[in-house]
Amino acid sequence: MLRYTLMRLGIFAGCFVVVWGLVHFGIAPRGLGASNGMWVILLALVVSAPISFVVLRKERDRASVQIVQKVDRVKANLDANRSQEDVADDTSRAQGQAS
Known part of the structure; x- marks a missing residue:
């Protein structure tokens, strides 16, 4: 995930430098x-988004696979914790009724 983020940031930085050069030399229009x-910055974002979409597919x-794996692990841990709580609750109720 970090690798994807850094690559995307690199593409934005490259686009920023190119756009800044174009604006500085009057090839692209200046802001108001x-x-x-x-x-x-806005123009660099607009230019870098489709480039990132294609190049970083x-x-x-x-990164998506890694995120799905992490979410599945968290869900499994939550389910395990819930079942442990249910067993502890059932045990305490059973002990309370026996008394």
Whole structure:
């Protein structure tokens, strides 16, 4: 998961540098007034999203599998804890009725 995040951040950083260069040299339009920095960030996000979607497909699938495995493990642990609580509750009730 960390690998996917870092790769995605790298693609965004590359797009940011390219967009900043295009805006700086006047090839791409500048933002309004003092919004130039936000304009460059927004444009870099818009450009990097489809690139990440296509380029990182395999890495995204790997990360998805890892997340599903973690969720399944947590669910199994919760079920095990619930069954332990049920056994303890049944035992204490049985002992209370026997007294």
